[in-house]
Amino acid sequence: MPEISVRGLEMPQSPIRKLAPLANDAKKRGIKVYHLNIGQPDLPTPQCGLDALKNIDRSILEYSPSQGFQSYREKLIPYYKKFNINITPDDIIITTGGSEAVLFAFMACLNPGDEIIVPEPAYANYMAFAISAGAKIRTIATSIEEGFALPRVEQFEKLINEKTRAIMICNPNNPTGYLYTRREMNQIRDLVRKYDLYLFSDEVYREYIYTGSPYISVLNLEGLEDNAVLIDSVSKRYSECGIRVGALITRNPEIRQAVMKFCQARLSPPLLGQIVAEASLDAPEEYYRDVYDEYVERRKTLIDGLNRIPGVYSPIPMGAFYTVAKLPVDDSEKFCRWCLADFNYEGETVMMAPASGFYTTPGAGKNQVRIAYVLKKEDLQRALVVLKKALEQYPGRVDDE
Structure with a gap:
């Protein structure tokens, strides 16, 4: 068959989406997956935008x-x-x-x-x-x-x-x-x-x-x-x-x-x-304020929770709704795959984006993950519990001496 283009071969997989098949398989096994991997907000779209969609004439x-x-x-x-x-x-x-x-x-x-x-x-x-x-x-x-x-x-x-x-x-x-x-x-x-x-x-x-x-x-x-x-x-x-x-x-x-x-x-x-x-664009100021306040609370919940887990470190993000956290693991991609394929705690697991996919320098970000705080606070709190248990059980855990 004809060869695939160099461009097609060099095109990187998305670190955000490439583990989706593993997440889908976990769900088929009845495991609840907390999606911390993708910046898909769960907060509502402005009502004025939804009304415009419903009323297209x-x-x-x-x-x-x-x-x-x-x-x-x-x-x-x-x-x-x-x-x-x-x-x-x-x-x-x-x-x-x-x-x-x-x-x-x-x-x-x-x-x-x-x-x-x-x-x-x-x-x-x-x-x-x-x-x-x-x-x-x-x-x-x-x-x-x-x-x-x-x-x-x-x-x-x-x-x-x-x-x-x-x-x-x-x-x-x-x-x-x-x-x-x-x-x-x-x-x-x-x-x-x-x-x-x-x-x-x-x-x-x-x-x-x-x-x-x-x-x-x-x-x-x-x-x-x-x-x-x-x-x-x-x-x-x-x-x-x-x-x-x-x-x-x-x-x-x-x-x-x-x-x-x-x-x-x-x-x-x-x-x-x-x-x-x-x-x-006609969304009231209250919409922006409520969404902003919710992200402030989620940010505090996630960052405080991450930094209480032994071996985990996250700087405090100043904007957006992501953080990059350092984990006590040998390889964050292996860990993320393991969380979806081989681990669950009380029928639940977490999905994160390996941070190495956000670097081009070989080896950089190998023990880091990107986490999106786009879930409600209760789900973030539960996801932190599951992450802590995963890190305790992961075979490739690496603790600083």
Whole structure:
């Protein structure tokens, strides 16, 4: 048979989803699985969004414009203004989720062989999108001991060469929950300007910041009008992962013109999704406040509980709804597989994402997992009990001497 493409062979499996068959098998055996592996919120979608979906009155479900509905883009302007992001509807291109926005940004701005610097651990799909674009991810390490703070400028400059084309950040960060400080954002801005790079910034978790520190958008940074591309999505903001609506935002008209060619090739973003997303902008402030308060409580429940388990350490995440935790295990992927295939406590087990899938450096994150606190507090508390029992029984447990 013909050979599979190099691109297809190099494409990494998702560390978030690749263990799903084991979870499904566990459920078939009657075991309850606490899903801590994926950022699928269990909080309700805004009622105004659900009502818009239920009350669609169209005789044809037509293509939408390739850039997205004008009415939706116009309605987004006051939303972004709340975060001091001043843009026009023409700066916004609606995409099929934030994932398509990342892919189209890479395809429009990068040539095959170009390099992107990304702090690691990083959202695993960035690697997949880079492979799709023929580009290469160069990672700069952050450490769990330092709370995943950004390394010094000199560490970035060691990686910059004639192939370096961009820096990519996620702020607040998935998978670590880290929030970049103003100093760190200014450091990145200065690097981008000095070397004339693109700066891609995934900012889908801006609603969830727990420290009182300000959220600094890439579009708040002066002097990057031609360099900055913001990636956004409604998936986590409104618990609307399934409608697949995101956005690519940039003030650079040349980037938008290039991205639009890819948008036209895929025809249009989701019609029904845009209808729901546009309506969801009418969600009352009470909705945002209740969701935020719930995540604050879940964060405290999870982080306090993790750090009470012998041998486990998690820094306190400052944003998003994830944390990366260090476990006393020989290999977190083996441990996660074992939890699903060979272990249960009183008919229950936990599913987590091995953190090694969020690193490209060989061996990095081998004893770490990413945990999403998207379950209600009672379930998180029970999941912590099950995790503690799993760590006590795991054959590959490794305790510090």
